[in-house]
Amino acid sequence: MTSPNIVVSAKDARKIAMGAFVGTALEWYDYFLFGTAAAIVFNRLYFTDLNPTAALLASFATFGVGFVSRPIGALIFGAIGDRIGRRPALITTIVLIGISTGLIGVLPTFVSIGVAAPIMLAILRLVQGFAVGGEWGGATTMAVEHSPVETRGRYAALVQLGSPVGTILSSAAIALVLLLPPESFDAWGWRLPFLAAFPLLGVALWMRRQMEESPVFLEIEASAEKKPRVPALAVFRRAPGRLLAGIAACMLGVGGFYVMTTLIIAYATTTLGVPREQVVNATLIAAFGQFIALLICGRLVDRFGAPRMTIAGAIITALVAFPVFWLVDTANPVLITLAICLGTMSIDIVYASTGKLLSEMFQPELRYTGVSVSFQFAGAVGGFVPMITTALLAANGNQTWIAAVILIAICAFTAVGGFFGSRMRVQDRVVSAEHAPTAARVDAAS
Template sequence: MTDTRDMAHPRAEDAVGNRRQLRRVYFASLIGTTVEFYDFIVFGVAASLVFGRVFFDSTSESLGTILSFAILAIGYAARPLGGIIFGHFGDRVGRKSTLLWTMILMGLSTFLIGCLPSSAQIGVLAPILLVTLRLIQGIAVGGEWGGAVLMAVEHAPKKSRGFFGGAASLGSGAGVLLAYGAFALLNNLDDEAFLTWGWRLPFLFSVVVVAIGLYVRLRVEESPVFESVQHSSEATEKPPIPLIEVFRERPGKVLLGIGTVSGTFMSQAIVSTFLISYAATHYGLSRSTLLTLLNVSLVIMIFTIPFFSFISDKVGRRQIFIPAAVGYAVFAFVMFPMVGSGSPLIILATFIIGMAILNSAATGTSATLLSELFPTKFRYTGAGVAYQFAGLIGGGIGPLLASIFVAPGGIGPIGVSIMLAAFCTLSAICAYRIGDNRTVDLSDA
């Protein structure tokens, strides 16, 4: 006679093992994206604070800033290419191995940026090498996001997909915090020390965070949704190229995904990078004060992203995302006067509204929104390409246009506000058109 206790025991062990694996997956998605975005945002911070003087020392300050943001935009321009390249391998070979390669590439390119000589030392070769390494950064982070999101979403129970999808967004927020925190630690350096060697330290520190990220990711199992599709009868036939397949079957979904994320992505990029450069240059505010106040909002964001991700499982992704996009459209017209007030409390409120509330609500739900749009056979490619093209528009072109608007002879910050409001309105409309996909079975999508 079979002992029912023996029958129950394996199931209990399986449940404990599943919970342990889910915790590992969530943490791996979080820490991996933290590493990638730390490396990527460190470049953005340096572009707004120092690259104009280090790599374009023979130009005017305003032109040096524009050229620095142009190189920043190049990284965003490379992100769709990374989404295509690594999306292909992620859909054909697997999520886990692809993510390991993106992390290695990102860490190596970031470390080498920290070793670059200035233009005063090697002339025009310095910005050329900077552009090359920025391209590698962009390709790596372009392949990272989709895989990190899918590893979490495809492991998660249906009722918790929003919360697990928010892990990558939480990691991106933590990466931004870590990047700005690294520069904040250098506040006591004088300008000469900061320009000579201080700015390099956050780039060199990338070796440490990448080593931690690789260790965590090696302990995570492959996505069960991906493995089930690979073992199905359809997988015995050679599948077409994922990029071609996604544009043949769901081109409208890709465009909706791009439109959904581009506006909120642009707002986040403007608030976290461009606004600091503008405030320091035009309002005479200290770099250390701005970074400190931004870091406070980023600490709060570490708690608000999981909150909004969790709530999205209860009320729906769009019910969180659309109000955030509309809120950003309105906020675009008040953030410059708020920062221009010079009051630390008002500036802090600016960063809290822009990052800890609006950005958290948008990024905490957008990852799962995009993941639920595509079937497993090309989900890595579809979600990754949509997100990265939105990043090119919002995170690359947005700050570049903003720097042109506020340059001498430009239309000023009102042009930046109008641009943000228009793109965020587009984001809200596209998110509404996506529909509610919370009940979609990812194995059948």
């Protein structure tokens, strides 16, 4: 593109980033809620005819099913976002996420309707995953394209704050209902956090409708350049190396994170016998640490660059992998809390970098698809990490060095992705109004 620079203001960038963040917070609320429920509820209420280990594996398989549909959502919503607009794609995804999550709250159990119960649970999980497939990539793309190049790290990290905020909301909701007597919790208490998705959807949808279309997309629309008819095919044909590097760079932020949360929750409660509410509280405390870590690391990304921060985060997480599981094996709630905080905050160094790293690897006309497919293909693999690791632990006497080695392997993939990603960057012409007062501005409201 040869037209003048697109000028954006910090005020507009913050507004869009907050709108993207709210929707992403709902996304992660729904996903973390399902992950926690998979560890402490679904294995007992939806797979009751299996032994405890098999039930937990089946529950995690249902959790992982949502990750299978995420790449499909990335392809579909990527096409909508790159051809029709970022905004309509994001409004659609948030509606589907909220509705599918809320419906889980009214789903009958195995005792009520038999095998239809886990099947319906899996279907709702598939819909949820399909919508999430286009949510994160679109939210990140919108935040980045509304931000000046020199501050994209911090605004992309604002979107990532949806992860700890979603964890805080879902963990707090679960912690509250766990205060109920066990029979009340199993009968109806666990449903309340899922039903809360409906009012949260109303708030997120209102904020999404206030978002303006991306100025970068509007410029593509106004230019004479022809957009790819099928963005996904264009990404696979024109940028396969970028796609592979993007998938690798995202592995730790998805697969590694679920090792630190979903896997540890299940292992601590099922194998070590730690009370459920204590482990859920540990994830809640860790989420506050994540919030701070992401804010700090977003600034560091602007200073040192997303590739360097990705590699540094992967190395640091690999170094703490064994200590984290040594702490978990103590079965001491305080040390388990410390372990989850240490692990998740290490991963956040990478997670804060992911949005900027991926957005810089794909041309604007393919960005929504490229970013979404990279992240969600990594998610399709990472979503099954808790199930695979649980199976390996069960087969080897619950020796947690296995989980540590798996985490280190994931770190290696991400470090390689960050290394190659640094050599594939695409520079946009988006600058701040303060630094380019005479540049032509694309009015996002037009």
